[in-house]
Amino acid sequence: MAMTGGGGMGQACYVYTASIPNPGLVSNPDVHYYRGIYMNGSMRFDDGNSVTIWGFTDTAAGQGQTDGMGGGPFPSPAMRVTEGQIVQTSLNVPMMLTHTIHHHGIEPSMESDGVGHLTIDISGRTWIYQWRPKHAGTYFYHCHVNTPLHAEMGMYGALIVDPKPNPTDPVGTKRAFAGGPKYDVEAIWACDEIDPAWHTLPWWAGTCGGDVGLNTLNPKYFIITGVDGANSALTAMAANVKVGQTLLVRYICAGFLPQKISFGGLTASIVASDGRPLPTAVNATSIEAASAERYDCIIKPTTTGTYTVTIQFFHWITGAVLGTAKTRINVT
Ligand SMILES: [Cu+2]
Incomplete structure (x- = not known):
């Protein structure tokens, strides 16, 4: 491998940055997110080792620099909107880097779809994606340039679509979807594997035809929402519920490998998948998922205790x- 390490400036062998307009942008969206890029973040694991992480910053919140360097949150800042809202996401990408945002599971126009190479690659400018979620549920957004690498490097964040409030619900009632189950406590578990060897590559690695090793994934770390699932996630990502309360687990298979999440002996009612309610909820103590799948799992614990949730990677x-990776549901 002749590639240099780190986020690195450089040139891919494909970039489609044609400066075409994005028609139909409204001047007054209901929600407007502002995202920048970071490529010198890091994640430290329980064994003391760390890897380079890339991701998105919330530039409206004052995070990040304009040069794409520096660090930022991992996963990237969540987006949370209400069904039917018109949303814009402004993405600023510095010169000599190329990234996009794909709002996975949302169905916008081609100009707003953020699939690098196929639609529009963003480099040295700001691009506005416009989208309007029609279905409440659990989604995520991610960069779609050189996707195997950029997703592995950490360029993703949760995207939650809430249903419109039901006028007959008490104020503050939260539901998984319109007419769906209510919940009191929410956990967002994005489960992912990390191969440190990939985390030394530049952003364009592999796009010029060379073999840079992206055909083999040999993960050494298994994480839950940016926290090491070896030990740290047992407490840092734990869900704390009381008997009588309802927990909604938003489970996101954020890695490439098949996974199985087991709820420590608790039974979950699986009410939705990939942003759509299931015709009939399914009771299960575990679920298997493939890359990018999401499941909305309702758990109503009846007995106090500490339940160890495990996510196996196959x-x-x-x-x-x-x-x-392991975390807990603590029931008191
Ligand atoms: Cu990217």
Whole structure:
């Protein structure tokens, strides 16, 4: 491998940055997100090692620099909107870098879809994506340039669509979807695997035809929403509920490998998947998921206790368990 390390400036062998207009942008969206890029973040694991992380910053909140360097939150800042709102996401990408935002599971126009190479790559300018979520549920957004690498590097964040409030619900009632189950406590668990060897590559690695190793994924770390699932996530990502309360687990398979989440002996009612309610809720103590799938899981604990949630990560050919991440549901 002749690539240099870090986020690095450089040139990919494909970039489609044609400066075409994005028609139909409204002047007064209901919500406007502002995102920048960081490529010198890091994540420290429980064993003391760390890797370089890339992601999005919330520039409206004062995060980030304009040069794409520096660090930022991992996962990237969540977006949370209400069904039917018109939303714009402004993405600023510095010169000599190329990234996009794809709002995964949302169905905007081609100009706003953020699929690098196929639609419009963003480099050295600000692009406004416009989208209007029609279905409440659990989604995520991610960069779609050189996607295997950029997703692995951490360029994703949660995207939650809430239903419009029901006028007959008490103020503050939260529901998974319109007419769907109410919940009191919410956990967002984006489960992902990390191969440190990939985290030394520049952003364009592999786009020029060379073999940079993106055909083999050998993860050493297994994480939950940016926290090491070896130990730290047991407390940092734990869900704390009381008997009688309802927990909504928004489970996002944010890695590439097949996963299985088990709820520590608790039974979950799986009410929705990929932003759509299931015709009939399914009771399960575990769920298997493939890359980018999301499941909305309602849990109503009846007994106090500490329930250890495990997420297993499987080799996609042999099915061997390559690693496990753990957190807890603490019921008091
Ligand atoms: Cu990117």
